[in-house]
Amino acid sequence: MAFRELEERNEEFNNFMHRVNEVSNIVKKLSSNDHKMQEIGTLEADQYLKCVHETFDEDTVKLTIKNDRTVINKKAFAIVDENTMSQEAFMEEVSRDADQRYKDRKIRQEKADTLKVQGAKAFRRGEFEKAVTLYTKAIDHIKDSPLLYNNRALAYINLGFYDKAVDDATKALELNETSLKAGLLLAKAYFLKNNQAKFQSVIDDVKNKNQDKITFINEYVEELMTKKTENIFY
Incomplete structure (x- = not known):
């Protein structure tokens, strides 16, 4: 600190x-x-x-x-x-x-950090709507944090709001174009929207930007393909 x-x-x-x-x-x-x-x-x-x-x-x-x-x-x-x-x-x-x-x-950063921790706890309890609310409040304080957009995207995915998840993951990538988490969340949102073309395009881009994580990315894709929905980030 x-x-x-x-x-x-x-x-x-x-x-x-x-x-x-x-x-x-x-x-x-x-x-x-x-x-x-x-x-x-x-x-x-x-x-x-x-x-x-x-x-x-x-x-x-x-x-x-x-x-x-x-x-x-x-x-x-x-x-x-x-x-x-x-x-x-x-x-x-x-x-x-x-x-x-x-x-x-x-001051805004400290408030956002507190809300982020509360949002993560709500997410782990399965309270995804509450998690979205807390992450949104955190973003109101700090609008340039890729982590906050990633976390809210993941909560949106668990609520079935895939379009919102796409928006948040895309925003996270705008803030950090090499973010592995944002790329995989975006791919997952497109996969769940049954948009295979977008899904494959994002996966290709993620691999290109994270060539040292190819094995991990392939495992992630395999997990999606076999309909396993376990969240690998939490």
Whole structure:
């Protein structure tokens, strides 16, 4: 846990420092005595804020633009005034904002972890509807966890909701395209939907991405083919 927190803080700091020069240049232009420079600074700030606004995801720590680098929150610009805002004050506001987003993410992660454990317990008791509810609440807190989508997909399979399972397993693969569990769950959902073409296509893809697990995958497929429904993940 401590190592993960350190990594997250280091990543946040490195991304923040990467943006310092860009922010510094904008602030200097906004505070310039040259009106043309002020206009340029205003245009650059507006464009910068547009990038932040268009890519903000309130459920993740990172605010990303096309190059997937962390950028600062729009509220950090709300107090920019060319007559009163110093660069030091501006950077201090940015630092506080980054720290707050980290703390918010940590709180959401802890809540999601608690709900995930409760969902797993409900699943093992055969309470699949309750498991779905708990996993859904966990996803509401953390929307970028492949594990949560995989777990909910498995609960959906046990409820016979194969289309929903396909959606969740597909989402898990979007978040982690090499996830063996997500691939096999997607294949199982298609198999139970009697969509043999999709089933075989997914299995081929899973084998291609997990060539060191071919024996395991073949055993999984054999188990499906013989109508054994024992869950190999729990």
